[in-house]
Amino acid sequence: MKKGFYKKGFSLIEVIVASSIIAVSVISILAVYTTFLRNTFDNTASLQASYLAEEGIEAAKSMRDFGWNQNINPLTVGTNYYPYFNTGANKWQATSSSSTIDATFTRTFKVDNAYRDASDNLVTSGTLDSNSRLLTVNVTWVQGTSTKTKTLQTYLTNLYNN
Amino acid sequence: MQSRSTTKGFSLIEMLVYVALLSILLLVVINSVILIINSYRNIKTTEVLENAGLTAMDRLEAEIRNAKSIDATNSVFNSSGTSSILTLNTSTTTPAKVKFYATSTTLAVDEDGVYSGPLISSNARLKTLSLWLISTSTSQAVKIELEVESGVGPSYKSAKFYDTAILRGSY
Numbered sequence: 247m248k249k250g251f252y253k254k255g256f257s258l259i260e261v262i263v264a265s266s267i268i269a270v271s272v273i274s275i276l277a278v279y280t281t282f283l284r285n286t287f288d289n290t291a292s293l294q295a296s297y298l299a300e301e302g303i304e305a306a307k308s309m310r311d312f313g314w315n316q317n318i319n320p321l322t323v324g325t326n327y328y329p330y331f332n333t334g335a336n337k338w339q340a341t342s343s344s345s346t347i348d349a350t351f352t353r354t355f356k357v358d359n360a361y362r363d364a365s366d367n368l369v370t371s372g373t374l375d376s377n378s379r380l381l382t383v384n385v386t387w388v389q390g391t392s393t394k395t396k397t398l399q400t401y402l403t404n405l406y407n408n
Numbered sequence: 409m410q411s412r413s414t415t416k417g418f419s420l421i422e423m424l425v426y427v428a429l430l431s432i433l434l435l436v437v438i439n440s441v442i443l444i445i446n447s448y449r450n451i452k453t454t455e456v457l458e459n460a461g462l463t464a465m466d467r468l469e470a471e472i473r474n475a476k477s478i479d480a481t482n483s484v485f486n487s488s489g490t491s492s493i494l495t496l497n498t499s500t501t502t503p504a505k506v507k508f509y510a511t512s513t514t515l516a517v518d519e520d521g522v523y524s525g526p527l528i529s530s531n532a533r534l535k536t537l538s539l540w541l542i543s544t545s546t547s548q549a550v551k552i553e554l555e556v557e558s559g560v561g562p563s564y565k566s567a568k569f570y571d572t573a574i575l576r577g578s579y
Contacts (some may be wrong), residue, residue: 258422269436276440283447285456290567293458297465297571304549304572311544313546313573331551331572333486337542338572348568377477 271384295351295385295396302355302383302384303398305329305338310383314404318357326354326384355383360401370403376403446562453559460532460556461569464515467527469573472497473504474548476577478541482507485541492537495552499577510537515554532558535566542572549574 254265255325306329317340321327327340346352360378363369369380378401385396418426436566472494482505490510498506503519510516513533514526528534535555542549549572557566 253491256423261426261429265433269433272436272440279440279444279447283451286451287509290565293461294569297569300469301551304574306547307470307574308542308544308572310572311520311549312548317491331540333540336486336542337544338542347570397457405482407527408546 268399284390291350291387291389292329292394292396293392295387298347298351298353299385299396300397302353302379302385303344305331305380306355306383306402309338309340310402310404311406313408314377314406315408318402318404321357323359323379326356327352329355346347351385351387353383353385355381357381357402364387378402441463444543449563450557450565452564453563454460456529457556457558457565457567458530459552460528463529464527464534464554464556465569465571468494468508468552468554469571471496471498471508472573473576475506475575477575478495478548478550479505479556480541483539485539487537488538490534491538491541494539510534513568529542532556546579547574548578 252400263359288347306318321340327342328345329338330341330345331337332339340355344352359377360380361369361372362375362378368375381400381402383398387394438497464508475496476499477497479497482493484491484493493507493509495505495507496503499509503522505518505522506520508515508527511534513535514528514530516526516535517524533556535557536553537555538553539553542551551566551570551572553567553570555568557564559565
């Protein structure tokens with residue numbers, strides 16, 4: 247009877263082991279949950295960056311519409327520029343001085359040479375087309391310890407011969 | 409009898425250890441419950457905010473791209489407050505005109521002068537809407553700056569969205 251009674255309960259060691267297993271599992275579940283949460287909240291920045299990248303493309307097209315010779319042709323090939331909106335003149339311009347948007351996003355754009363083959367198709371190597379450029383827009387922002395990037399690419403052409 | 413009563417229960421030290429362990433565990437559990445409740449509210453706010461930005465920006469972008477020209481007399485540009493108005497002459501016959509305008513809390517759309525509804529859900533609020541008209545010799549474009557906010561107190565969030573869209577019908 248006495249022996250059986252003693253066997254019934256938990257020893258201190260057992261309790262400590264059991265509670266530490268529970269604690270470790272609760273804490274690890276929490277850690278995973280926190281990671282999910284961070285991803286959820288980071289999504290807003292990703293959405294904002296998508297629109298910024300899209301705006302970069304449209305800004306370059308708008309600059310082309312103003313004048314290819316004035317805005318696109320003088321850009322050094324392979325060099326990053328920062329598009330900025332001139333609120334006085336109501337137009338997009340390129341500058342080499344860096345700037346951030348809302349102290350979070352850095353948006354750059356650059357033009358690269360475009361090449362065409364014998365059938366006028368755009369190719370990576372061929373005859374240089376001086377009236378076309380490969381446009382790359384990059385939006386970068388820092389998220390926690392990593393830097394995130396959104397990139398959009400398109401071709402710009404001297405459509406209006408201006 | 410006497411010996412039974414001393415061996416039956418737990419010692420004071422044992423009790424203290426058990427209570428301490430239990431309270432630490434409870435603390436962790438209660439903390440996580442609080443975290444989950446708070447984050448639920450934050451997730452809800454973020455979702456409302458993102459939806460508001462996405463809906464408003466996508467509609468504005470699509471309508472601007474589809475438009476033929478700007479109705480300048482019925483538009484207010486270069487305004488940083490909530491008095492911005494954008495009226496577009498569309499490429500279609502119905503509606504021939506689409507008007508976006510900021511009210512104190514939301515962004516509203518009129519189609520051919522008939523109120524068609526808000527673009528931002530009632531849980532989110534419009535903070536500012538700024539519009540700029542970019543006119544070139546070959547095209548017109550509109551630059552949009554939209555700031556929306558959602559939630560109150562510790563779950564308050566706001567986000568700014570930027571976009572520029574060229575009127576494809578203006579070429």
